[in-house]
Amino acid sequence: MICKKIMNSCSDLISLHRCCLKSLLCHQSTPAWWHVMPQNYCTVREINIKTETYQNTRHKQQSSFNDEEVRKFGALSDHWWARDGPYKPLHSLNRLRVPLVRDGLISTGATVSKDGRQPLEGVTILDVGCGGGILSEPLARLGASVTGLDASHKSIEAAQQHSSLDADLQGRLQYKCCDLDTFSQRLDQQYDAVVASEVLEHVDSIEAFIESCNACLKPSGSLFLTTINRTPLSFLGAIVAAEYLLRIVPVGTHTWDKFVPIEALKKLLEERGLQTRLQHGMLYAPVLDRWCWVADTSVNYALHAVNIADTSVNYALHAVNYAPESPMSPESPTSSLS
Amino acid sequence: MTTKVLRSLQVVKKSGSLQCVVCGSRRYSTSTNAESFSTNTSSNTSSTSTNSTNTSSTSTYSRKDAELFDIVVAGGGMAGFAMACSLGQSKVLSSLRVLVLEGGPHTDASLEALSAAPHDNRVCAIAPPSVRLLDKLGVWHDICGVRTGPVKRMQVWDSESDAMIAFGDGHRALAHIVENRVTVAALRARVPSSIEVRYGARVQSFDLPPPATDGLPLLTLRDGGHIRARLLVRGASVVRGASVVRGASVEHLEVWTVCRGGNTAARGTDSLPWWQHCSSRYGQSAVVATLQLEREENESNITAWQKFLPNGPLAILPLRHGLSSLVWTTAPGHAQALLAMDARSFADAINSALWSNERAHSAPWLESLQRRGTQLARDVGHLFSSATAAQVSSRLLPPPVVGVVEDSRASFPLALNHAVHYTANRVVLVGDAAHRVHPLAGQGANLGFGDVAALTTALETSLLLGETLGSASCLYEYERIRQRENLVMLAAIDALQKLYSSTAPPLVLLRALGLAAVDAIAPIKEKIEAYVQR
Numbered sequence: 012m013i014c015k016k017i018m019n020s021c022s023d024l025i026s027l028h029r030c031c032l033k034s035l036l037c038h039q040s041t042p043a044w045w046h047v048m049p050q051n052y053c054t055v056r057e058i059n060i061k062t063e064t065y066q067n068t069r070h071k072q073q074s075s076f077n078d079e080e081v082r083k084f085g086a087l088s089d090h091w092w093a094r095d096g097p098y099k100p101l102h103s104l105n106r107l108r109v110p111l112v113r114d115g116l117i118s119t120g121a122t123v124s125k126d127g128r129q130p131l132e133g134v135t136i137l138d139v140g141c142g143g144g145i146l147s148e149p150l151a152r153l154g155a156s157v158t159g160l161d162a163s164h165k166s167i168e169a170a171q172q173h174s175s176l177d178a179d180l181q182g183r184l185q186y187k188c189c190d191l192d193t194f195s196q197r198l199d200q201q202y203d204a205v206v207a208s209e210v211l212e213h214v215d216s217i218e219a220f221i222e223s224c225n226a227c228l229k230p231s232g233s234l235f236l237t238t239i240n241r242t243p244l245s246f247l248g249a250i251v252a253a254e255y256l257l258r259i260v261p262v263g264t265h266t267w268d269k270f271v272p273i274e275a276l277k278k279l280l281e282e283r284g285l286q287t288r289l290q291h292g293m294l295y296a297p298v299l300d301r302w303c304w305v306a307d308t309s310v311n312y313a314l315h316a317v318n319i320a321d322t323s324v325n326y327a328l329h330a331v332n333y334a335p336e337s338p339m340s341p342e343s344p345t346s347s348l349s
Numbered sequence: 350m351t352t353k354v355l356r357s358l359q360v361v362k363k364s365g366s367l368q369c370v371v372c373g374s375r376r377y378s379t380s381t382n383a384e385s386f387s388t389n390t391s392s393n394t395s396s397t398s399t400n401s402t403n404t405s406s407t408s409t410y411s412r413k414d415a416e417l418f419d420i421v422v423a424g425g426g427m428a429g430f431a432m433a434c435s436l437g438q439s440k441v442l443s444s445l446r447v448l449v450l451e452g453g454p455h456t457d458a459s460l461e462a463l464s465a466a467p468h469d470n471r472v473c474a475i476a477p478p479s480v481r482l483l484d485k486l487g488v489w490h491d492i493c494g495v496r497t498g499p500v501k502r503m504q505v506w507d508s509e510s511d512a513m514i515a516f517g518d519g520h521r522a523l524a525h526i527v528e529n530r531v532t533v534a535a536l537r538a539r540v541p542s543s544i545e546v547r548y549g550a551r552v553q554s555f556d557l558p559p560p561a562t563d564g565l566p567l568l569t570l571r572d573g574g575h576i577r578a579r580l581l582v583r584g585a586s587v588v589r590g591a592s593v594v595r596g597a598s599v600e601h602l603e604v605w606t607v608c609r610g611g612n613t614a615a616r617g618t619d620s621l622p623w624w625q626h627c628s629s630r631y632g633q634s635a636v637v638a639t640l641q642l643e644r645e646e647n648e649s650n651i652t653a654w655q656k657f658l659p660n661g662p663l664a665i666l667p668l669r670h671g672l673s674s675l676v677w678t679t680a681p682g683h684a685q686a687l688l689a690m691d692a693r694s695f696a697d698a699i700n701s702a703l704w705s706n707e708r709a710h711s712a713p714w715l716e717s718l719q720r721r722g723t724q725l726a727r728d729v730g731h732l733f734s735s736a737t738a739a740q741v742s743s744r745l746l747p748p749p750v751v752g753v754v755e756d757s758r759a760s761f762p763l764a765l766n767h768a769v770h771y772t773a774n775r776v777v778l779v780g781d782a783a784h785r786v787h788p789l790a791g792q793g794a795n796l797g798f799g800d801v802a803a804l805t806t807a808l809e810t811s812l813l814l815g816e817t818l819g820s821a822s823c824l825y826e827y828e829r830i831r832q833r834e835n836l837v838m839l840a841a842i843d844a845l846q847k848l849y850s851s852t853a854p855p856l857v858l859l860r861a862l863g864l865a866a867v868d869a870i871a872p873i874k875e876k877i878e879a880y881v882q883r
């Protein structure tokens with residue numbers, strides 16, 4: 012509660028100072044960070060009100076993907092697999108998101124075999140915005156048959172080239188260079204799970220994106236999302252700290268306006284028959300290059316939603332056993348399997 | 350004959366600390382002179398290392414005729430076979446193709462035959478964490494079926510003062526003294542049939558991929574075979590014969606030279622800057638033997654005795670009623686003299702070392718200070734324990750040694766080695782390949798088993814995260830976990846060794862008071878016991 016109050020006052024302060032600064036800096040050379048400041052800053056209170064009828068006010072177009080964003084990541088495609096490159100946090104994020112997907116799918120009963128090296132044997136997964144395949148490859152190694160989807164040719168080339176190095180992946184992993192809207196319209200099969208990790212904050216229309224994801228899902232399929240919340244803290248953490256101060260990711264990777272408020276997202280999912288089963292905050296420790304689960308979702312968060320259009324399955328029952336309050340520990344993946 | 354002796358001594362050189370030496374079968378010859386031999390091997394090792402630098406450009410990672418295995422465990426021994434068992438029995442890892450290269454010959458020695466054979470002179474203390482691992486592997490039951498010497502009480506004292514400390518209540522086992530060959534044979538019998546074990550394998554050269562590349566380690570065997578491994582695990586006592594190591598960066602090469610073990614390796618590292626290696630020679634040799642004790646009818650042999658002498662600790666570890674194993678750390682010259690003695694005078698030498706009250710410094714003020722300090726420690730101890738439970742360990746007297754089992758005496762030099770990196774690109778060190786410690790705390794084998802457990806967990810976690818086998822992050826995780834454990838133990842053991850190798854009065858006073866305080870203040874003592882037992 013106190014946190015919320017502080018955040019509110021923070022956001023008010025930022026807006027206020029922004030106005031003052033704007034008048035001061037008018038016609039002068041503006042610093043680089045200025046452009047990444049929220050352009051249509053609304054306070055947390057406003058966001059809370061807006062969640063009731065969440066509309067994407069920024070871009071009215073129906074397409075979910077954004078050309079500029081696609082080009083931005085295409086330009087960095089040589090670096091997808093460099094361990095100390097700009098995507099280092101994405102590599103280490105696998106320690107959280109692979110267990111999220113793996114244990115999430117096991118808990119919904121999408122998997123047949125729970126033992127052994129390949130707990131996801133026989134599961135079909137669509138990885139939307141797969142980039143260089145940082146998440147697609149591990150999921151395929153766990154036995155799933157994975158389709159990686161990305162709108163950038165260069166990223167898909169990098170992903171294909173890297174996956175050809177590992178013989179274990181052959182036949183389990185395919186990449187398609189296509190945007191999600193087109194893909195979902197010409198779907199030849201539906202998937203057990205759709206994963207969109209660190210993608211939501213780069214798309215234009217969240218609604219269209221979720222709509223397309225839902226179209227790709229089988230009845231009772233799982234949707235896994237990880238993204239960044241739209242809060243003052245996420246502006247400080249994900250943009251000021253990560254891009255400018257610590258230089259963890261390249262400047263301009265993220266735009267605060269495009270971040271997705273979690274409550275709004277959940278509401279959006281709910282309206283489309285996707286029930287949120289689990290939500291967790293994620294925290295990155297830059298020097299250690301480690302992620303950990305946290306309760307606070309105000310910066311990075313992960314979300315697991317299940318398509319309950321098919322009402323024959325009683326998910327409420329499952330959800331109790333799933334214990335969403337206790338974060339799955341990446342340290343002991345076997346505990347949740349055995 | 351000479352070559353045989355040389356080879357057997359090479360085993361002494363190459364194998365690790367006292368707890369974790371000799372894989373397999375051979376009890377080495379007792380009459381050989383370890384010191385005179387060390388010059389031979391040192392020249393041998395130095396020539397090997399020059400080879401390795403010269404030929405690094407000729408390495409071939411892309412051999413098509415090489416057999417490909419997922420994991421190759423080079424060097425059997427306790428850590429190596431435990432690793433194999435652990436890999437084979439893990440649900441996640443059992444589908445991997447694993448090969449174990451063991452330098453020693455295949456022996457048919459069954460566990461029944463071992464239980465009838467006389468006790469071997471190489472033993473190690475298996476602490477409860479290691480018992481848990483062995484139990485999980487299904488091996489501990491087999492080992493108990495052969496023979497173990499449970500240590501239910503432990504007494505440690507100092508020749509330079511009256512201070513002493515005792516652990517254990519006489520009921521619960523603090524550790525088990527097990528012959529190395531029993532442990533190895535039991536582990537070997539439990540290696541699942543899905544895992545291939547090649548005996549008598551000699552590795553000619555290891556070609557390691559450069560850091561951060563996609564190559565795989567290539568092993569060239571003496572018989573001309575080539576093996577590629579997606580992950581190379583270097584076990585305890587290494588495949589016999591000098592092998593050439595190519596292609597690793599300087600510090601990783603360093604790991605390999607160090608893990609060749611023994612005095613010679615330590616000498617070979619002198620030219621390297623201090624931050625790239627961590628090794629020191631203690632200038633001590635350990636004399637091991639199987640001792641016959643005076644049998645006392647009503648008391649079973651359950652106590653481990655250790656007395657710190659100015660030259661190093663003398664330990665007597667229980668094997669069974671009337672039989673104990675000796676580990677006497679002493680100056681190399683004295684060790685030679687002890688080996689040369691006849692059995693009668695050897696036993697006398699042990700008895701007089703155990704019972705003598707001679708001190709280098711015996712000033713009355715020193716003794717009075719010690720007495721007062723000890724009294725103070727006991728008074729403080731009373732504060733922490735309830736009035737009835739407040740008891741200070743009373744000194745027990747070790748049973749006299751009446752003889753030594755024929756041909757059971759041997760000696761080997763001691764050193765401290767610790768690899769700065771446990772892992773390189775697709776290479777990982779476990780057990781004595783990564784660290785060798787002084788035998789005074791009996792922790793060598795236990796650290797090795799800890800490595801095995803940690804590496805298995807790290808690999809399982811990594812595969813369930815969908816990472817490639819032997820991914821850098823998995824190996825790094827293993828290294829991080831193990832170094833945090835091992836370095837503490839290594840530093841503590843090294844500090845104890847240094848503290849007790851002096852007879853300077855201030856140091857003697859310090860350690861006497863320290864020992865008295867730990868003995869008298871129950872919470873501290875319980876903490877130490879819990880740390881070792883955890």
